Amino acid sequence: MPIEIVAVSARDRSRDRGIDLSRFDWVDDTAGLASRDDVDVVVELIGGSDGPALTLARNTLAAGKAFVTANKAMIAHHGLELARQAEDKSVALKYEAAVAGGIPVIKGLREGAAANEIGQVYGILNGTCNYILTTMEERGSDFADVLAEAQALGYAEADPSFDIDGVDAAHKLAILSSLAFGTRLDFDGIAVSGIRHVIAADIAEAQALGFRIRLIGLAESDAGGLFQRVHPCLVPTSHPLAHVAGSLNAVVAEGNFVGRLFFQGRGAGDGPTASAVVADLIDIARGEYGPAFAMPVDALAEPPVASSAVRRGRAYLRFTVVDKPGVLAEIAAAMRDSGVSIESLIQRGTAPDGSAIIAIVTHAGPERAVTDALERLRGSASLTGEPMLMHILDL
Incomplete structure (x- = not known):
């Protein structure tokens, strides 16, 4: 099946897009694309989880037409609703460009x-x-x-x-x-x-x-x-x-x-996005639909949300502290009392404002222990800012 553009729509008709669009019908009301008899597929690149993009998606699928989008927010929030609509009408819902641009x-x-x-x-x-x-x-x-x-x-x-x-x-x-x-x-x-x-x-x-x-x-x-x-x-x-x-x-x-x-x-940009969109259009032209x-x-399963508390791993912790005696001992005590084992601890020189940076890498252990240690230190006069926690990717 050949792929042919028959109509386009955008907020600004006068913008120079580097391509001659005069041979295509211009539709001022984007939602009107879904009701045209000469349209089999609508491509949406508006963005946003709701608003005109979602209205266009719903109208298109309700009209029994295939829908292609690069809109990750809309799919993340409304993807199941739209997928069910597509199933009910036996049409395609495609979104390759919604994740990682041109990467398939x-x-x-x-x-x-x-x-x-x-x-x-x-x-x-x-x-x-x-x-x-x-x-x-x-x-x-x-x-x-x-x-x-x-x-x-x-x-x-x-x-x-x-x-x-x-x-x-x-x-x-x-x-x-x-x-x-x-x-x-x-x-x-x-x-x-x-x-x-x-x-x-x-x-x-x-x-x-x-x-x-x-x-x-x-x-x-x-x-x-x-x-x-x-x-x-x-x-x-x-x-x-x-x-x-x-x-x-x-x-x-x-x-x-x-x-x-x-x-x-x-993962972004006009070229990668267009590549993924056209790949979806080619699938539809070939009759390759699928859920x-x-x-x-x-x-689709609906598993419970797994708690991070029982996960095990190493972590990096950075503290900005007042450079005075006893600060290291206070942090170390909070780690000890929470059951956090320290792999390495580094303190850098004093900044002009009198603060110092302490960086800790923990041994592998339950994440809830690190969370508990940070809670013990909350409100400490020794800390001049919020601690920074980053997990270590040991995969």
Whole structure:
């Protein structure tokens, strides 16, 4: 079946898009695309979890037409509803461009790894954060300076909160989790924290210890339920994710038969997005539909949210403290009383404001012990700021 564009719609008709659109019908009301008799597929690149994008998706599927989107927020929040609509009308709902741009990770998990039981899926899911962290790493720059540069270059939005606070990565992780484990989308079950509070000293300490800091989205499914977290992590330099630099994305899936699958590429931008959208259109033209989440919505499992308290692992803790006698002893006592075993402890020189930085790496142990130690130190007069906790990716 040939693919032919018949109509387009956008907010600004006058904008120069570098292509002649005059041969196509221009539709001012985007929702009107769904009702046209000459339209078989609608492609949505509006963005946003609700509003015009969601209205267009609902109208398109209700009209019995296929729908292609790059909108991870809408899929993360409303994907099950839309998938059910698509099933009821026997039409396609495709969203390859919603996760990791042009990297064919959706197709890879849904089709290529279908014979595997996936134990874990994790990776670098936000190019803006990865650009900021790797630039801080290369230059020793502070977070605020690199963020401003990223905004000037167009890597970060004027309001970068969705990126730097981990929300964008969480949207993508929710989708990956559903595909990897055959579970219902559960965005609200993701523990999310971003890179806003990572400082140059953290980057330097990580490098000295043989790690690089990356914002990692990680999901695991086991007898305890579904665990999902987006969090800055210390990644060993021996791990492939430590070498993913700039605005690139990368996704790792661990299968029981294939072992480690590693997907890397450009995660955003017009070229990668267009590549993924056209790949979805080609599938539809070939008649390759299938359920949006690899199985019918009613067959998707709904596991409980797994607690992080029982997870075991190593952690990096950074404290900014008043440089005075007894501070180290106070922190060490909190670790001891909570059952945290310390692998290494480093204190750097005093800053002009009289503060010092203490960095601790723990031995492997239950995460609740580290959380308890930080709670014991809450409100301490010895601390001049909030402690920074980053888990160590020992995978």
